[in-house]
Amino acid sequence: MTIAVLLKQVPDTTAKITVSNGRVDENAVSKWSFSPYDEYALEAALQLKESMGGELVAITAGPARCEKLLRDAAAVGADNLVHISAENINDFDSTQMQKLLAAAVEKSGSSVVFCGKQAADTNSGSTGPGVAELIGASCITMVSEVISDSGGYLATRPSSSGHEKVAVSAPCVFAFDKGVVEMRRPNVRGIMMAKKKPIETWSIEELGLDLGTSGISIDSHSPPAEKPPGQKFEGADSVSTVVGKLRDEANVI
Amino acid sequence: MPYEALDFYDVDSLLTEEERMVRDMVRDFVDQDVIPNIEHACREGVFPDEWRVTLGEMGVLGAPLEGYGCPGLSYTAYGVICRELERGDSGLRSFASVQGSLAMYPIWDFGSEEQKQNYLPKMASGEWIGCFGLTEPDYGSNPGDMITKAEDMGDHYLLNGAKMWITNGTIAQLAVVWAKLDGVIRGFIVEKDDPGFSAPEMKGKHSLKASVTSELVFQDCKIPKDRILPGVKGLRGPFSCLNNARYGISWGAVGAAQACFDSAKEYSLSRIQFTHPIASYQLVQNKLAWMLREITKAQLLAYHLGQKKDAGTWIPEHISLAKMNNVDIALEIAREARDIHGANGILDEYCIMRHMANLESVKTYEGTHDIHNLIIGRHITGIQSFTREL
Structure with missing residues (x-):
């Protein structure tokens, strides 16, 4: 059995984001990382593979810098690495991305797919359900844990009254939320094996895809509005004013 | 604020991808496991045993050595590991330096095939800790005049003398000890339970408090003949x-x-x-x-x-x-x-x-x-x- 993990490289949460000419300046991003929800998905997929055998293929789409992500995935245990080469990844809308990833999943022969519930940069949250629809698979979202269970899988996700366990059989897609597992740290052996592991690079043409044109166009990016300056109060006379603001404006007391 | 390593000239861009991955791994260990616990370890005056386990799991001990379960990384990668560990604490880096460069290295370079197979895999995994006995109370910068001596007793060696300022001494399963045999400095592997060997801890340090520093004492310490390092003589x-x-x-x-x-x-x-x-x-x-x-x-x-x-x-x-x-x-x-x-x-x-x-x-x-x-x-x-x- 082959398990696919869909990984997205996003600016690290500590990286400074700059906007120039109405676009996020990717060249100014000092550090790229796994999208955090993808890390949970990868760790859960590794654990599932370890419990039942099979192969794990890590799939990412994007420019050449994304290969780092695949090496990192290999260092913790991904068996096969697939890079869908696409320099203009930001020009694709969610539907196009889903087509791209669904085609790669099918080409990899995977029947079980793990991904994050949303990417930490675009946050659209559509990849898991979209890919599931295209490959004709069941989809479970907001998953925190997956175990194998009598030929199928048992996924834990939140419900209105706590947690529910959902039984599903392949083909299926699990979109991961933050759960009980943190991604493992690699070790030197894994890192050295990752170095030797080949990365399969697939172009959009090789996947036989006609993605058409994007249905949406991004007008511009803008940084978050700056926080308004704080207010300063001095002296005992201001106590009643401060208490009033904390109570009526900040609603904290 | 998360730690940001100053690298004004972007020197780390000269590292290989593998070396950068090793850096990130060790940096993560220091962020997650070391920094939150280091002050407590210093106050208690202990080297946390979990760090030994994790260093072994990460596979960084004896970094540049190859074979016998050792990592086989570059010396540059070994340097990067030391840098990241010492960003946490010099005592932590000392542990790794002593294990890799001072205890594993002499066995790897000067040891017999049996010694390498016996000791190196369990030292690389962190299961066994090693220490290095060269400095003596009266011979620091001048080790050539050391007093500790070994005598060939026919079917065993007898060690007598004392070493001082030995990192990892008390917690080590093995000591690589340098002693004079017929006036020539030779290396010997002494195991924790060898008769006549003790390693009392030196207390009261204001420095390297999360690192164990010890004396090594040899009083008619009897060790088997196959524990001499055959490959080297002298300083x-x-x-x-x-x-x-x-x-x-x-x-x-x-x-x-x-x-x-x-x-x-x-x-x-x-x-x-x-x-x-x-x-x-x-x-x-x-x-x-x-x-x-x-x-x-x-x-x-x-x-x-x-x-x-x-x-x-x-x-x-x-x-x-x-x-x-x-x-x-x-x-x-x-x-x-x-x-x-x-x-x-x-x-x-x-x-x-x-x-x-x-x-x-x-x-x-x-x-x-x-x-x-x-x-x-x-x-x-x-x-x-x-x-x-x-």
């Missing part, structure tokens, strides 16, 4: 080990300096005096600029030395220069950083004072600052100045 044995450990220290000191710089920068930006952040004052900026300057130079020294180690084009004097310079500037940076932190700098809420106190030891051990100057002086002039007995 070349221990000095070969020290070259590797000192090389790692030249990188490690950069890590301690980076930690102090990072803390000083953050503190100076947030500390308000005379209505402005102290970072806005010229005297403080001058200090920060000097720190950046010295760290950048030290990084370049360490990196280039790493390349020379990997290419095999190094000489011991290159290592002396890097060890001496980098520890020296790291200690001065720690002191300046303490100054920038004002009174807060003496609290264990900040890493400054701990690094400063640690670096006082690092300046002295593995060849004192002055001895390294003499090694370089001898290289320049061709005249040794260690002793008057010419």
Whole structure:
């Protein structure tokens, strides 16, 4: 059995984001990382593979810098690495991305797919359900844990009254939320094996895809509005004013 | 604020992808496991055993050694590991230096095939801890006059003498001990339970508090004949080990300096005096600029030395220069950083004072600052100045 993990490289949460000419300046991003929800998905997929055998293929789409992500995935245990080469990844809308990833999943022969519930940069949250629809698979979202269970899988996700366990059989897609597992740290052996592991690079043409044109166009990016300056109060006379603001404006007391 | 490693010239861009991955792995370990626990470990005066386990799991012990379960990384990668560990604490880096360069290395280079197969895999995994016995109470910079001796008793060796300032001694399962056999310095592997061997811990240190320092005492210590290291005689044995450990220290000191710089920068930006952040004052900026300057130079020294180690084009004097310079500037940076932190700098809420106190030891051990100057002086002039007995 082959398990696919869909990984997205996003600016690290500590990286400074700059906007120039109405676009996020990717060249100014000092550090790229796994999208955090993808890390949970990868760790859960590794654990599932370890419990039942099979192969794990890590799939990412994007420019050449994304290969780092695949090496990192290999260092913790991904068996096969697939890079869908696409320099203009930001020009694709969610539907196009889903087509791209669904085609790669099918080409990899995977029947079980793990991904994050949303990417930490675009946050659209559509990849898991979209890919599931295209490959004709069941989809479970907001998953925190997956175990194998009598030929199928048992996924834990939140419900209105706590947690529910959902039984599903392949083909299926699990979109991961933050759960009980943190991604493992690699070790030197894994890192050295990752170095030797080949990365399969697939172009959009090789996947036989006609993605058409994007249905949406991004007008511009803008940084978050700056926080308004704080207010300063001095002296005992201001106590009643401060208490009033904390109570009526900040609603904290 | 998350730690940001100062790398003004982007020296790490010269590392291989593998070396950067190793860096990130060790940096993550230090962030997650070491920094939150280091002050407690210092107060208790213990080396947390979990760190031994994790170092073994990460597979960084004996980093540049190949075969027998060892990692087989580059010397540059070994340097990077030391730098990241010492960003956490010099005691942690000392543990790794002693295990890899001083205990595993001599077995790897000078040991018999049986010794390598017996000891190296369990030392690489962290299951066994090693220590290194060279320094004696009366012989520090002058190890050639050591008193500890070994006698060939026919079917075993008998060791007598004492070693001092031995990192990992009390917690080690194995000691590589240098002793004179018929007047010639030889290496011996002593195991924890060998009769006549004890390793009492030295207490009361103001430095390297999260590292175990011990005496090694040999009173008619009886060891089997197959525990002598067959491959080396004379001071070349221990000095070969020290070259590797000192090389790692030249990188490690950069890590301690980076930690102090990072803390000083953050503190100076947030500390308000005379209505402005102290970072806005010229005297403080001058200090920060000097720190950046010295760290950048030290990084370049360490990196280039790493390349020379990997290419095999190094000489011991290159290592002396890097060890001496980098520890020296790291200690001065720690002191300046303490100054920038004002009174807060003496609290264990900040890493400054701990690094400063640690670096006082690092300046002295593995060849004192002055001895390294003499090694370089001898290289320049061709005249040794260690002793008057010419």
